[in-house]
Amino acid sequence: MDADRPARIAGIEAAFPEHVLGQTAAREAAARLFRGRLPGLDRLLALYEHAGIATRRCCMPLTWYLEGAGFAERNRLFVAHAERLLGAATERLLGRLELDAGEIDAVVCVTSTGIAAPSLDARLAERLGLRNDVERTPLFGLGCAGGILGLGRAATLARARPGTRVLLLVTELCSLALRREDTSKANLVACALFGDAAAALLLSTTAKGPAVAASGEHRMPDSLDVMGWRIEDDGLGVLFSPAIPEIARTAVRPAAAAFLARHGHELAGIDAFAVHPGGAKVLQALREALEMPEADAEMAAAVLREVGNVSAVSVLLVLQRLMARRSWQRALALALGPGFTAGFALLEQPP
Numbered sequence: 001m002d003a004d005r006p007a008r009i010a011g012i013e014a015a016f017p018e019h020v021l022g023q024t025a026a027r028e029a030a031a032r033l034f035r036g037r038l039p040g041l042d043r044l045l046a047l048y049e050h051a052g053i054a055t056r057r058c059c060m061p062l063t064w065y066l067e068g069a070g071f072a073e074r075n076r077l078f079v080a081h082a083e084r085l086l087g088a089a090t091e092r093l094l095g096r097l098e099l100d101a102g103e104i105d106a107v108v109c110v111t112s113t114g115i116a117a118p119s120l121d122a123r124l125a126e127r128l129g130l131r132n133d134v135e136r137t138p139l140f141g142l143g144c145a146g147g148i149l150g151l152g153r154a155a156t157l158a159r160a161r162p163g164t165r166v167l168l169l170v171t172e173l174c175s176l177a178l179r180r181e182d183t184s185k186a187n188l189v190a191c192a193l194f195g196d197a198a199a200a201l202l203l204s205t206t207a208k209g210p211a212v213a214a215s216g217e218h219r220m221p222d223s224l225d226v227m228g229w230r231i232e233d234d235g236l237g238v239l240f241s242p243a244i245p246e247i248a249r250t251a252v253r254p255a256a257a258a259f260l261a262r263h264g265h266e267l268a269g270i271d272a273f274a275v276h277p278g279g280a281k282v283l284q285a286l287r288e289a290l291e292m293p294e295a296d297a298e299m300a301a302a303v304l305r306e307v308g309n310v311s312a313v314s315v316l317l318v319l320q321r322l323m324a325r326r327s328w329q330r331a332l333a334l335a336l337g338p339g340f341t342a343g344f345a346l347l348e349q350p351p
Contacts, residue, residue: 052280056195056308078114145337146312152215172311195308223340272328276335
């Protein structure tokens, strides 16, 4: 029956801003920005060398971040760059799939690093020429887990109406959330890790790619202060707990095993992983906890090394590489985000 057909991934494309920031330059800029304002700065700056990042992409040139801008200006730039990057990723995807924008039936749009009303999906509908009756679902606040949780929501929509084409749009422009006056260690960590990117993914029951066989999530109890935003007068203040690597090491495996068991599978039957590389320590913790194959750990590490942590977009970049590899049958995609929540997607290759 059509209702039993899974949603399949037709393709994924990404877009990045033009400014390339090397980690050495980022470290030097952080030293200038926080010198005399953050105790123990010289010791803390060592995290730039251990972050597993070589380069990343940013919406604005480095000098702009040092000069500073108010929240209104940063958010205005967020909307403009998000619309441009999502448009570029979508046009690239539709061109490769030989589809017209008018053939898209629904859009799920994920972001947590800026505010837009009308939402980004409405702005993209105008820019790309989507139909006036396209169904839009904007999602905010999912953080780094947004790529996987958005994939799950989009797959549910595609499966509910077999044959429809659902476009998943994910963008995080983390650099534009930088607050110069925030002298917390968490803000320094954010400066060391985060970059900017956008991705577009298309799902349909009629596509030929990997099936989203199941999706789900697990919220850790008493964990609302682990990750997220604080709303401050000058914008969104980053919230990070140093406990995140330990949570990844101890809590993710049982949560993943429980998710798989609900759908008749077990970790032993997973032959590939696409995980969000939140940072070198978190990635190592996930590698140990899930007993990830070396190739999968390196695939995630390569994304981190080349573009930094781009929040919800990161796991889709890893998934894009996994799809190109094809040497797997059943994969588990996962990411961690505010809530504190683990998002899961079980992927299966076509028979």
